[in-house]
Amino acid sequence: MLNPLVFKGLFVKNLLLICSLLVSSIALAETAYVSDELEIMVRSGKSPGHRIIATLKSGKKVNIVERDQAAGYSKIKLSENREGWVLSRLLLKTPSAKSRLSKSEAELASLKENFKATSEQLTQISEEKGSLDTETSTLKEQNTALSRELAQLKETSKNAVQILQERNQLQQRVVTIERELESLKRENDMLMNSEALDWFLIGSGVLFLGIILGFILPKISWRKKSSWQSSF
Template sequence: MTGSIMKCSDSAGSRRRLTVFLLQAVLGLLLVQAGLASAKTLYVSDELIITFREGKGNQYRIIKTLKTGTPFEVLEEDKEYFKVRLRSGEEGYVLQQYLTDETPKTQVIAALRKEIDQLKAKVGAADSGRSEIGEKLAESRAQQQQVSSQLEETTVALQQLQARHDDLSRKSQNVVALGDERDRLAAENSQLTAELTGLRSENRTLLRTAMIQWFLAGGGVFFVGWISGKFSRKKRHKGFS
């Protein structure tokens, strides 16, 4: 069993020092707890099974058998037998030669295995978290590339819109100038139209005046001719008479 643990430690590589540290920590903790206990605690040493008797000697009835690693509290000490109390509350005697105050290797190994399993679980969780982080990082990089591509497209579109805006601004300035010129020409046209209307009215007035003058002149000539003819006829009549 110890060989399998050594193989596990060798295969772990960088975890070997951590395993040794955990072993020392567990042993130290157990020793401290043993020192602080009000009564001395011993364990069944590396024997498969020992007897738990009612008294000191083989002649006493065996209450039960105890496996390696069974803990109990020492009540009385003797050169050959110790009176002990199990955690179940039972009291009896066991041979001193099968007892030890050191934590049994099986319990140390079991504790180490438990620690190793916990560490493996933590490492597995860390690997899983690292894989998840790697996936999220790859996804984030993909999103970043997509955003960068969209940003480039948006930049190009913005440049095109800016160019169109500048072109429209120039054209709008031309439109404003054309509008001003149109308004000026419209004003001049209105003025010229007004002047033309005035000239036409004045021309009609002059035409009527000329016609009246011509009519009057013609009437005057006719009247003068008539008067002259009349005087001429009177003179002829007088000459004849």
């Protein structure tokens, strides 16, 4: 059976050890991310012992010309006349996360630019719409004013037509009156001529009668005188 003092000492030591381990664990528990920066070695052969002829950064696009499943290596084409071997497990069928992130960031930047341009266009369109609304309002007011003027012109035209008709009627009456006056003038002239002719005839008759009387009366007086002389 363990001595209580020894047991107590062991318990304290274990407790201190556990506390120290917890403190160490807490001190080391920091957030971290695995770096996507990776360079793979391109070798002259399909084993770690072969010479390194190039290095490729993560995300680099390569063309595979041969695969060796047993060795776990793939042959890639570096240039027109250069080829090398890399570990097949380091090659992915899709771009790396960093490449996709870079592409996404580029797309996001492009979207932001497009959004900015679209926002500017929207602002410009809004301003143009405001200007068009103002012009539309002005045109509506002008249209209303022109409609009123047209109504007034139509009313004036009706009056003008009526006035023209009345003027034509008056002109026709004037022509009729002038014709009547001309007719009356002709009749008056005819009457005047007829009266002058009557007076002429009357004057001629009186003159003729005077001549006759002047011719007859002396003879009658002579006959009476002769008869008176013969009676004495």
